[in-house]
Amino acid sequence: MSICNSILSALALRVLVTGAAGQIAYSLLYSIAKGDVFGKDQPIALLLLDITPMMPVLEGVVMEMQDCALPLLKEIIATDKEEVAFKDLDVAILVGSMPRRDGMERKDLLKANVAIFKSQGAALDKYAKKTVKVLVVGNPANTNCLIAAKSAPSIPKQNFSCLTRLDHNRARSQVAMKCGVPATQVKNVIIWGNHSSTQYPDVHHCVVNMSGSEVPCFDAVKDDAWLKGDFITTVQQRGAAVIKARKLSSAMSAAKAICDHMRELWSGTPQGEFTSMGIYSTGNSYGVPDDLVYSFPVHIKDKTWNIVDGLAINDFSRAKMEATAKELMEERDTAVEFLGV
Structure with a gap:
């Protein structure tokens, strides 16, 4: 050599x-x-x-x-x-x-x-x-x-x-298709909670670039019932839908999401944007209990994440965030029972 x-x-x-x-x-x-x-x-x-x-x-x-x-x-x-x-x-x-x-x-x-x-x-x-x-x-x-x-x-x-970046990407893509824009024009969706069917894809803080102007997601989509219904269940159940269709899991999109997650962890999130990541909760953010790995919106700089603070949470969102936290607490308690960690 x-x-x-x-x-x-x-x-x-x-x-x-x-x-x-x-x-x-x-x-x-x-x-x-x-x-x-x-x-x-x-x-x-x-x-x-x-x-x-x-x-x-x-x-x-x-x-x-x-x-x-x-x-x-x-x-x-x-x-x-x-x-x-x-x-x-x-x-x-x-x-x-x-x-x-x-x-x-x-x-x-x-x-x-x-x-x-x-x-x-x-x-x-x-x-x-x-x-x-x-x-x-x-x-x-x-x-x-x-x-x-x-x-x-x-x-x-x-x-x-x-990894909840795959769910994050799925949510961006669903909004983008609904609005007829590239997924890169959709930013600041949030995945709260567990990478499971209880996760909460939240677009209350999402914006869509429509003809050069950033428009709140609800105004861009103009279909509140879809955003509070089929959009959420589609993202929650997308993995199962892929398995049903291809008889195999979503390997390509998972690999892409891993790359996105690690690239931003290494290089940082773009100015004014945040991503979703499952991280250790200390009980200090958005009422999420401590000692869980829970997906939050984060900014990343210098290979360090920080939770995006101060986002308004309405009653609709709060209920879904609490439901996925409950599932995570049950999983944690079961896991600890098995191995005493």
Whole structure:
């Protein structure tokens, strides 16, 4: 290896993707390695973790990444060992989780995944950098994220987040289609609460750029019944609708949302805009109970999120925010009961 390549490898951002032989990772890895997420001049070392039976598939993924001949990709490590995968990480994207099977109760799904994310949280605590940024994607994402954070006590809880950007993107897209504008013309939608069918997609603070002027969403859409009815249920149930249609989960859009989430976490949110992110609640914002990972509207600067404060919350919104918080409290209490974290 040349001196130049040695220096670049040393400067490479160490990025872990778990469930790396799966569908979401297959749509995600190229964008990370190409520079679409962490910057066009940021060398990347990819650490790919999956379970032992998936290692032959993962080797095929590694071959494809090599065959892409990407100049920023300095190293690829494929492993089934946590002590290898979590070593000196800068970023951990925890995609892999136990999927829900036919006939499986949500409590059974929680029990299986709590064990996984307790182990991975402990591995983060033991092996990763204390500055590591952790994004949990595997469902139930909010509670998995909470368990991982509780299992990594030496890493600040602010370093943990879960993915609700996919729901955020879905909400933007639904409004954009209704208004006949590109999704980029819709900003400041909010996803409150859980990444589940209780989430609350809120457009009371959303604006739509219509012919060069920013118009409140309700004025742009001109259909209050839709915004308080079918819009909300469409976003809440979009994942299930995709599975019903394609017989597979929404891997492409999830990978895009992961890229959006991590890019803004790394580079910041645009001026005057906020995004949605599942983060640790301290009980100080919008009446949300503490000790939950709950999706809030956030600004991001210098790789640090801050909740957008002072937004007016009407009774309609408050009821939906409380309903999703209740579900999260029940999930948390069930998870803690299983593993005592």
